[in-house]
Amino acid sequence: MSNKYPVEVDGITGEVSDLPQQKGQRYRAKLDTLSDIKREMAKVYREARSGAVDVQNATKLTWMLQAVGKVIEGSDLEKRIEILEGKK
Secondary structure (H helix, E strand, C coil), X not given: CCCCCCEEECCCCCCXXXXXXXXXXXXXXXXXXXXXXXXXXXHHHHHHHHCCXXXXXXXXXXXXHHHHHHHHHHHHHHHHHHHHHHHC
């Protein structure tokens, strides 16, 4: 069995527990479309509700995701306008 996240194995019981994410370790999420942003926001919400992420941190992450979403929206609108102006 392969695990891409670091784990700790208890030497006595053999139980496996996930280690917390290390500082500086990059988190990768696809954030190319508004659907990707929506999916990531939902994940942050679920993590905050379950206590895996502090609510204050979740709020900050959500605001950042909203900013990325606005940039995507603006970029898509810009492309559409360029196409329309090019056809005239």
